[in-house]
Structure formats: structure tokens, C-alpha cells
Amino acid sequence: MEKLSYDAVVVGGGLAGLMTAYVVASSGFKVAVISKVFPTRSHSAAAEGGIAAYIPGNSDPNDDPDYMTYDTVKGGDYLVDQDAAELLSQKSGEIVNLMERWGALFNRQPDGRVAVRYFGGQTYPRTRFVGDKTGMALLHTTFEQTSGLGVDFYNEWFALDLVKDGEAIRGVVAMEMKSMNPYLFQSRAVVLATGGMGMMYKHTTNSYINTGDGYAMALRVGASIKDPEFVQFHPTALYPSDILISEAARGEGGVLRNNKGERFMTKYAPHKLDLAPRDVVSRAIITEIREGRGFPGGYVHLDLTHLGENYIKERLSLAIEAAENFAGVNPINEPIPVRPAQHYYMGGVDVDTNGANPEMPGLFAAGEVACVSVHGANRLGSNSLLETLVFGRETGYTVVEFLKRTGERSSSVQEEAERIVKEAYQFVKSESGVHFGEIQETMREIMWDKVGVFRDEEGLKEAISKLRELRSGVSKMYVRDRSKVYNTEFFNALELRNMMDLAVVISRAALDRKESRGAHYRNDYPKRDDVNWLKHTLAYLRGENVEIAYKPVRITRWKPEERVY
Amino acid sequence: MEAGGKGVLKMVEQREVKVRVKRFDTEKGNWWAEYKLVVDWYTPMTEVLRRIKVEIDPTLSYRAACHMGVCGSCSMKINGKPRLACKTRAIELLNQTGDEEIVVEPMDYFPTVKDLVVDMSDFYSRMFKVKPRLHPAREVMEGKAEHRLKPEDQRTLWKFGQCIWCGLCVSACPAIEDQDFLGPAAQAKGFRFLADPRDTLTEERAKLLIDSAWRCTYCYQCFEVCPRDIEPVEAVKKTRAMSSLYKGRSEVVRVGVRHSEAVAESIASTGKIMEALVYTKGYGASQAVKDMIFLLASGRGKYLLVKETSVKNIEEVKKIVGGAT
Numbered sequence: 049m050e051k052l053s054y055d056a057v058v059v060g061g062g063l064a065g066l067m068t069a070y071v072v073a074s075s076g077f078k079v080a081v082i083s084k085v086f087p088t089r090s091h092s093a094a095a096e097g098g099i100a101a102y103i104p105g106n107s108d109p110n111d112d113p114d115y116m117t118y119d120t121v122k123g124g125d126y127l128v129d130q131d132a133a134e135l136l137s138q139k140s141g142e143i144v145n146l147m148e149r150w151g152a153l154f155n156r157q158p159d160g161r162v163a164v165r166y167f168g169g170q171t172y173p174r175t176r177f178v179g180d181k182t183g184m185a186l187l188h189t190t191f192e193q194t195s196g197l198g199v200d201f202y203n204e205w206f207a208l209d210l211v212k213d214g215e216a217i218r219g220v221v222a223m224e225m226k227s228m229n230p231y232l233f234q235s236r237a238v239v240l241a242t243g244g245m246g247m248m249y250k251h252t253t254n255s256y257i258n259t260g261d262g263y264a265m266a267l268r269v270g271a272s273i274k275d276p277e278f279v280q281f282h283p284t285a286l287y288p289s290d291i292l293i294s295e296a297a298r299g300e301g302g303v304l305r306n307n308k309g310e311r312f313m314t315k316y317a318p319h320k321l322d323l324a325p326r327d328v329v330s331r332a333i334i335t336e337i338r339e340g341r342g343f344p345g346g347y348v349h350l351d352l353t354h355l356g357e358n359y360i361k362e363r364l365s366l367a368i369e370a371a372e373n374f375a376g377v378n379p380i381n382e383p384i385p386v387r388p389a390q391h392y393y394m395g396g397v398d399v400d401t402n403g404a405n406p407e408m409p410g411l412f413a414a415g416e417v418a419c420v421s422v423h424g425a426n427r428l429g430s431n432s433l434l435e436t437l438v439f440g441r442e443t444g445y446t447v448v449e450f451l452k453r454t455g456e457r458s459s460s461v462q463e464e465a466e467r468i469v470k471e472a473y474q475f476v477k478s479e480s481g482v483h484f485g486e487i488q489e490t491m492r493e494i495m496w497d498k499v500g501v502f503r504d505e506e507g508l509k510e511a512i513s514k515l516r517e518l519r520s521g522v523s524k525m526y527v528r529d530r531s532k533v534y535n536t537e538f539f540n541a542l543e544l545r546n547m548m549d550l551a552v553v554i555s556r557a558a559l560d561r562k563e564s565r566g567a568h569y570r571n572d573y574p575k576r577d578d579v580n581w582l583k584h585t586l587a588y589l590r591g592e593n594v595e596i597a598y599k600p601v602r603i604t605r606w607k608p609e610e611r612v613y
Numbered sequence: 614m615e616a617g618g619k620g621v622l623k624m625v626e627q628r629e630v631k632v633r634v635k636r637f638d639t640e641k642g643n644w645w646a647e648y649k650l651v652v653d654w655y656t657p658m659t660e661v662l663r664r665i666k667v668e669i670d671p672t673l674s675y676r677a678a679c680h681m682g683v684c685g686s687c688s689m690k691i692n693g694k695p696r697l698a699c700k701t702r703a704i705e706l707l708n709q710t711g712d713e714e715i716v717v718e719p720m721d722y723f724p725t726v727k728d729l730v731v732d733m734s735d736f737y738s739r740m741f742k743v744k745p746r747l748h749p750a751r752e753v754m755e756g757k758a759e760h761r762l763k764p765e766d767q768r769t770l771w772k773f774g775q776c777i778w779c780g781l782c783v784s785a786c787p788a789i790e791d792q793d794f795l796g797p798a799a800q801a802k803g804f805r806f807l808a809d810p811r812d813t814l815t816e817e818r819a820k821l822l823i824d825s826a827w828r829c830t831y832c833y834q835c836f837e838v839c840p841r842d843i844e845p846v847e848a849v850k851k852t853r854a855m856s857s858l859y860k861g862r863s864e865v866v867r868v869g870v871r872h873s874e875a876v877a878e879s880i881a882s883t884g885k886i887m888e889a890l891v892y893t894k895g896y897g898a899s900q901a902v903k904d905m906i907f908l909l910a911s912g913r914g915k916y917l918l919v920k921e922t923s924v925k926n927i928e929e930v931k932k933i934v935g936g937a938t
Contacts, residue, residue, distance in 0.1 A: 085676075086733070088778050089684040149754055151747025151811065153762075153771045160761030178771065184683045185774070192746035226726060255678040256663065287622070288655050291681045345622065370681060373700060374655060375622065385622055485667030529672035533639050534727040536674040540666070 049221075049232050049465055054080045054200070055451050056237040057220055059207045059262065061087030063183070063436035064415025064443075065241030066190045068403075071444025073197045077451055080233060082202045082222045084257060084539070087191045091243050091255040091416075092436060095183025096366060097167060097296035098175035099147075099433040101140035106161050111172035113137040114605075120431060121606045123169040123325045124394075124424020125566035126582065127275065130604040132401045132422040136431070139438045144176050147437070152189040153178055155363070165363075166299040167429040169325040169613075175430040180294045180366040183433055190437075206539050207261065209468040210238060210269040210411070211461045217269070217410030218461045221468045225539065228532050232465040236454050237447045240266060240397055240413040241440070247488075248547045248554075249390035250496035253285050253292040262417035264546035266397045267553065267589040271408055272597070274398040274419035276550070276587050277557040277568045280427055281501050282391030283329035287347035289374045290389045293367050295429040297352060297384075298322040300363055304333065305349045305383065306341035312348075320613035327426040327567040328613060330388040334501050337387070349383035388501060392416065392432060394423045394567065395554070398586060403443025404450070412450075414443040421584065421601070425566020476541045481526040484541040487518050491544075491551055494518075499555050504571040508559040515555055516592070519548040553587045556594040561585065578608050627653050628713075630703055632661060634673065635718040637725045646670065658698035658706075658717070659687050662729075675729035682840055685779030689729050690718040695781040695838045720784040736780045739796045743803035743821060748814045760811045773805035773848055775841040782835035782845060793865075794828035797835035797845035804848035807855075819855050823862075826852040827869035871895050881934045884924030889917075 056072050058065045061083030073079045083090065102113050116137035121128045148154060148162060154176055155163040166173040178185035195201070204225045211219045211232065219234040242262030246254025263273055283304075284293040298304070304322050306312045316332040317324035324332075337346050352360055352367070357380045360368060364379075371377050371384045396419035398405060403418065405411040415436040422435055498511035522545055529537040563577035564570050586597040632648045648665045659677045666673050677687040680699045687698040692706055692715060706715050723731035752758040762770075782797040783789055789796050795803065800822065807818040829849045836844045856862065856870050872895030879887045893901040908914060924930060 085678055085684075085686065086737075086778070089676075089678045089686045091679065091684075093684045093777075094679045094681060148760060149747075149749050151749070151806070151809065153767055153774050156762050156764040156767045158764060160763055181683060181775070184777065188774075188776075189747075195741070196744075196746050255684065256659075256680065257678045289657065289660075289680075343622070366681070366683075373702070374657065376654065377622075483671045485671055489667060527671070529674075531638050531640070531672070531674075531727060534674050534730050536730075537666075537671040540671070 049230055049462070049469065051232045051234060051462070052080070054078050054233060054235040056239065056447050057082060057233045057235040058239040058241055059220060060090070060241035060243060060415070060417070061085070061191070061201070061203070062090035062092040062241060062243055062415060063187055063190055063433065064418075064440035065239065066194045067437050067440030068239050068241060068412075068414050068444040068447065069199050070190070070194045070197065071441055072447050072451075073194070073199045075448045077448065080200045080202055080235070082205045082207055082220065082233065084204060084206045084225070084261075086203045087201065088188055089257075090187060091258050092187040092433070093184040094253070094255060094292065095433050096180040096292060096294035097299065098165065098177035098182045098430045099144060099186065099437075100167065100170070100174040100428070100430040101144040101176055101434065102137060102174060103141035103144060103162070107164070107174065108172035111174070113140075115171045116140065116174060118606055119169055119171055120422065120428055121424070122611055123428040124426055125576065125611055126578070126608040127278070127421070127424035127565060127584070127601055129401070129421035129602040130606060131602050132420045134604070135401055135442070136422050136434060136438055140434055143434065143437045143441070147186055147189060150189050150193050152185055155179065165296065166323065168295050168298065168323045168329070169320070169428040175296070175299065177296065179362070180296055180364050186433060186437070206542065207242075207265065208472050208542065210265050211464050211468065212269050212408070213457065213459055213461050213464070215408055216457070217408055218457065221465050226534050228535060228538075230469045232462065234461065236456065237410050237412060237450055239403070239443060239447060240411070240417050241415045242417045244393045244416040245547065245550055246390050247543070248492060248495050248551055249500070250492040251285065251290050251387075251389040253282055253290055253389050253391045259543035259547050260550045261543065261546045262397065262413065264549040266411070266413070267549050269408070270588070271405055271411060272398045272586040272588050273395055273550070273553055274421065274599075275425070275557075275585050276395040276554045277561050277585060278394035278425050278566060279390060279499070279554065280326055280392035280394060280567050281330040281388040283326055283333050283388050284350055284386040285389035285391075286370055286375055287345065287385040287387050291370045291374055292391070293350060293370065293384055293386055294364065295326070297350060297364055297367050300359070301355055302350050302352045304329070305351055306336045307343050307348075308341060310341075312336050312341070317613040324613040325426055325428060326391070327569070330501055331569060333386075333388055343385065347385040347387040350386045351383040352379045353381055353383065390496075392427055394425065394427055395419055401442065402446040403439055404446050409454075410450070412443050412447055414440045425568060472542060475523045475545060476525050476527040476538060478524055478526040481524055482521060483526055483528060484537070484544045487521055487525070488544050488547070491515065491518055491547065495551060495554075499558055502569055502571055503558055505559065508555055511555045512552070512559060515548070515551045519552055522548050549589060553589055553594050557585050557587050557596065560596055576611070582608065627651050628704065628707065630661075630707060631714045632665065633714060633716045634728070636673070636728050637719070638727060646673070652703040654702070654704050656703045658691060658701045658703060658715075661703050662698060662717075674727045683777060685777035688720050688779045688781050688784070690720055692716055695720060695785050697779060697781070697840045700840055720780060722784045722789060723780065733780055736778070736783050736796075736798070739783070739799040740778060740802060742795060743799045743806075744814065744818070745802050745806070747806060747809060747812055749811055750813055753811070762811065766810060770805055770809055773801045773808075773843060776802055776843055777841060779840060781838045781840065785834040785838045787832055787834065788828055788830045791828050793825060795822070795825040797829070800826060800829065800852070801843050801845040801848040804852055807852065816859065819852070819859055822852045823856050823859065824866055827865045868895055877934075881931060883921070884927050884930040885921070887921045889921070
């Protein structure tokens, strides 16, 4: 197998990965970015509504970073590590200013400063935006700057697994999708920035490429996933195509209504109403639908008609485009049909606020794939773009320090790399049998039905046994396509292996957590239980078994209180 | 289901479609595959392809990611037109053609890698040629000065800044074979930075873009196929208008500028474009004579005999032209 040598390898070319690569490369280290898509195709592009920031001199005069931290902590139902949330708030203004200096075309106030709007769970408006294509704008800006730095981009390369020597990470094995040739990337530091896993769910706003590759690579190399049971469902995905209608629609004044025309959020969140956090609104919508107050097919209305044509066109153009193209409704004079869909994963590879995994030297993670515990049990809207950049940059700083004090190792990991490639071929070696699609669709249904917005013991147990059975089928998978060029069936099969590894972990952690907190809602344990469950789950995958450990939540200044909106 | 009413989706019929996909494999070459599946009003072509791959034929290769028109992955030719699959509904296609068949092919111009996957490196290298990144002033990066941007400037720049690098415009561009032409996407991208008051590379960018701008044919195919409604021709026009600001013009620019001036002159004095006059002024007398001989030799001499006369209300025209300058 051919070998390539770098100081650091970043897996994933979305916002977090690019930001980390930018920082490491700026310090003179040799960096590779491996991405299974051209970087601007990453899922960061799909983020719509904005990026939260407290900008001194350009925020509400009553606001300050502590309010922002408090909102994040409360939004995350107190499962947030408060030092992480403080860092996020304190660096927010700086990071938005950096994006502005790099050329991002934020919407402006009449005096030329960056504009701002409300998002769910915010005490004061903090969301900065580029229409409703903020992620796309920031991703292009960051890619533009990073691509001018001499970073080596391996675009359309598929990462198979991490290479370890003892407990230290030594690199990653990746395959060029066009030639199907595997390469060993040897490096002292590997940063996972592979994004989320939405394709595990039947209904998701995520890209087709969000298949949880980084979580599974971490699990297979023996690292833990923190808080895997916390999956966010966005309240307003367009019915029936699951295209995201940004929370900005409600931030700008949009209102949810049931089939009686009632503004039902008055019942569920009397103060914050439609701008309550996503977990609260998603449960409200599903409850309305289940109790017969939805529309046939299972959706409710998001009404923007009172906002006025010009305002909607300028600030929510993507919502208009999506509703018109994919639901045949014009939001300027008709309500938009919406229902919840999987949207974000709070759980992720366990890292400290500096982006380093506490157990494996050389392993780093940033962005959605990481769990810095800044979102806790439920992420607030416009905190994810912020997280990718703030913690992408922090991780970059940490990698630089790590590289300065860590020497090259001389032992060979070639054999380990060969094993990884063999294993990847091995599990699709059958000459006949099931192909990935058959297993994948069943998995997506189980996750949606049993490990979704509402959960209970019976459903979770059923999910676990079915998923276990499906996972054993994965090793007998069959790839029909024999092509040695850009064989996407082979890569889809590898993606399914990744999703199945994570599915068993999520369902098990969800069964174990016997309380309701944030996005994890148990019908059989509807209350939050701080006495027994104010702690992080750490899940490891050892062969067939999921092993669970716990770790305390870091609480600095905000004591848990009842979460009312 | 209730029958219509505001915001209540109509129960939509399901229809079987036949999808013909042009396949390619380095070993087998090209062939056509046919798939039948049932779609409804809502089904986008990315979902059609995904269902083919998941339910019928896993060997089909294509690119797709965001499914909402912002990542630019799923560019392909559908019923002969360059489109994003995610922004194209299957039933809409059937209604357009009155046919039950949908034809899917890889994009033109780019070499095919496998099935609907094409090699986009030519596109990317064009984009990188225009230095697609803001170069802010050092004082701003050091925090000693602050950028401000008028809301109207933000709106204008964002019109060109929305490019998602999908390559559809390049695949549709008739001028793209000219290797000195940067192509519509790069021209728009370059202009987005050229026009940004926060940028410091203005002269370098102008020099990079002006020659290429004169190689565009103004056919508007790029705008026609752009999924983000960007008008590269608009960027080209505005870039051309900067030609007189910089010295060292290339031949293409000199001809182009003379041609534009001749057109303006002709309209101002006669009220219309006097083709022969404009041609002679644009390309010079000797080139015009050579081309005239070529026309005669190729039997198209009659076009030389078309007699042009001024419009009647020439004073009115002069007022309008005068008012515009």
C-alpha cells in the first residue's frame, strides 16, 4: 500500500475541518484534508438561518456573553459543560468578525454593520446571517481562504479507518474514490471533522453524505462516543420531502398552527411560544398530529403570510424556493406544510474544550462529529455554525501545540493499515446475497419509529434486537458493482457499516437513560432526574457489545433549574 | 384527504415513470439502462436516483448531497437540459414533455468518470485562476480598522456570491472551448471580489478578468441553466466596462472596445447598428476587406449588398442616447 506522510490529517472538509486545517497550516505544518466530497459540497452548506454571536458594540445593549452562555446551558437542559459554553459565547463575536474580514457577505444594517435576528431560545437576538444560506456563505468563505494556504486537499477520498499503535493514533487509511486505491496517511495527529449521521433516520434534513463515518471510525479504534442518545429533531422540515425550513422563519415572526387554525404553541411554551427550543416544539407538533389536530398525511402549518412579500423574499428566500418547488405552496400567501425530521446529533466523539480526545493521544475531533458538550441534551439554533468555527479553531491551536511537543514515531503501522483494507473488502466479499439498500432502509425505519422523538423501554428493546440482527447481516453484504472506478455501491456499503455501528450504540444508550432531558424523551420516564442522570454517557463498542460508562457534567455558575419556556 | 383548501396539500396521483440512464464504465464503455418506478407530485430526481440505487440497481453511480440546491453535487443532463437533479421534480418533467420517459445523462463538456459522475477538475482550475478569496486590508485583519458594507452593496455582491460551483453553466457554455476564456462561473466569481469595496487586489483582478470577459458570446445560456439565478453575463458586462481603466490591452480587448464604441457611435448617428461600419471600425479596414473577400468567395456576397439607411426620427434617438451618457 502506498504511503503519504503529514504532520496532521483532517478528515472532513466542512467548516470545522477547514478551520482546523487553516490554523494548523498557518503555523507551518504539513496538513492534508481528506473529504469524500469536494469541500463546498459538505453539509455545512445546508445550514440556513445563521450563526449566533455576541458582538460588543453590535448587540442588544442589555445582552452580554453570560446571557448567551445561560441560554445555551438552559437550552441544552443542563447537560452542557459550562466551561465549554462560556468559551463558545466569549469567542463568538471574534469568530463572526473573522468571517466578515474574510469576505462573508452578512446581511447588513443601514449603517453598514452586520445585521442580527432572533432565534429559538435566545434571551436577546444574536443570530447573524446571510439570507437563509448562511452555512453556504461561510463554507465558501472558509474554503476560499483555506484553499489559498498550501493545504493538500484529497477530495473524493473515502476514509476507511484510523490507524493506532498502542493507544496512540498514527494516521488514517483512505481510498481514492476514482481509482479505488487505498493509501496510508501517516500523521501524528488526526482530526475527525466528518459531520453528522442523519441518514440513519427515515426522515432527516441532512445530506445524503451524512452517514456518521467519523463516529464509527472512532468507535472501531476504541474511542468513546459521549451522550449518544441525544439526537435533535428539527420541528419544521418541509412535508413530505424533509427539506429544512429554517428556524429563521419563526425567528422572523412565523407562526405554527394546527388544523383548527390554533396557534398551539401557547399550550406548550406560553412565554417563548414558537421560539421555544427545538425539542419542545418538535414534541408539540407530533403531539398535535397524534391527537388528530394535524393535516392528513401528518403535518402542521407554518404561517408566514402576515410578514409581507418583500421581507420574506429578502430574508427567507430559500424557504420560498423550497416550499414552491417541493410542496407546491407559495409561502407569501399560503402556510407551509411542516413536520419534524432528524436534524442534528448532539452526541459525538468525546473531546475536551481543546478538541483533544482525553484517552487517545493524537485523536482530535471538531464540529458535529465531536461532543465538546456545548449543546448538552439539545442544541440551540445558530449554535452549530458557531461551534464548527470556534472549536475548529481551538482544535487547530491544540494540534499545533501537540505537534510541537510530539516527535515522529519510528514503529511501522503498515501491517495495521493492510488489515484495515482487508477488513473493508472482507465484509463485502460475498458472491451473492443482500446489498446495502435492503438493510439500510430497514435500519432507517427502526431508528425513526423506535429511537425517535418519543421513546420507551419496549420500543427501544425491540429496536436493539432488530438492529443487532441487521448488523450481523452487514458482514454478509454483497456488492454487485464490480467496477474499479468510482464504485459508489462499495462506498455506500462502507457507509452502512458505519451507520450500523453507531445505531447499536445510540439505541443502547437511549434505553439506559431512564429520564427525559432535552431531545431524549422517554414516555415511561417523562421527568428530568438530576439526582441520578445529571451526567454524561460514554459509550464504547467492543465487538458485539456496547459498554457504558459515565462522566460528570462540568457545572460552573448556573445551577440546574426547571426548564420552562 | 380533504379536497384542497388553502395550505392543504392535494392528494396526488402516483405515476409510473420510465427512467433511461446513460451509463458509463471504463471497461464496458457506454450503454443505456432503463428503470421503472412509481413517483408522486413531490418526488425530486435525486430521490428517483436514490431509489433506483437502493431498490433496483445498486451499481448506478451519481453524486448527490444536500437535496436542497445548495451544494451543487447533483449536476447532470435531464431530458437534454443541464440541471440539478434535486431541484427537478419527476412529474414536472412528464408534464413538460407529455411523455412517460425521463432521460438522464452526465453533464456535457466534462469527461465522464462513471455513469453520471464527471471529472470536474477543469471547472475547479478555472475557479482557482481568479483567486477566489477576499484580500482584505492589513489594518482590518489586525483589528485596527473595521469593514462596513452598505446593505445595497451586500445585495449586489451576494447576487454573484451565491455560486455553488455546480458546473452547469460551464457545461452549457458555447465559448468554453476557448482556453483563454475563464468561463461563466469564474467570471462571476472573479467579479464578486473585483466589485467588493473591502478587497485590495482590484487592479490585479481587473487585469485577470477583462481579456476573458471579451471572449463571452452573450448567449445567456449560463443564466438559463444556473440553479442560483446568477447572471454571469451581467458580471461580464460590468467587467468589460472597466477596460478603459487599465493599460496594456490585449487584441481581444482592443477589438471589443472598438466594436462597442462603433456600436454606440452608429446608434447615435443613424439610430441603428450599421453592420458594415461597425464591423470595419471594430476589426479594422484590412481585416474587413479580408472577410469581405471570404464572404464573396463562399457565395454569401448578397449580404454585403444590404443597404442600410438611418431611422426617420433620428433626433429622438439622439436625445435618448444623449440622455443615457
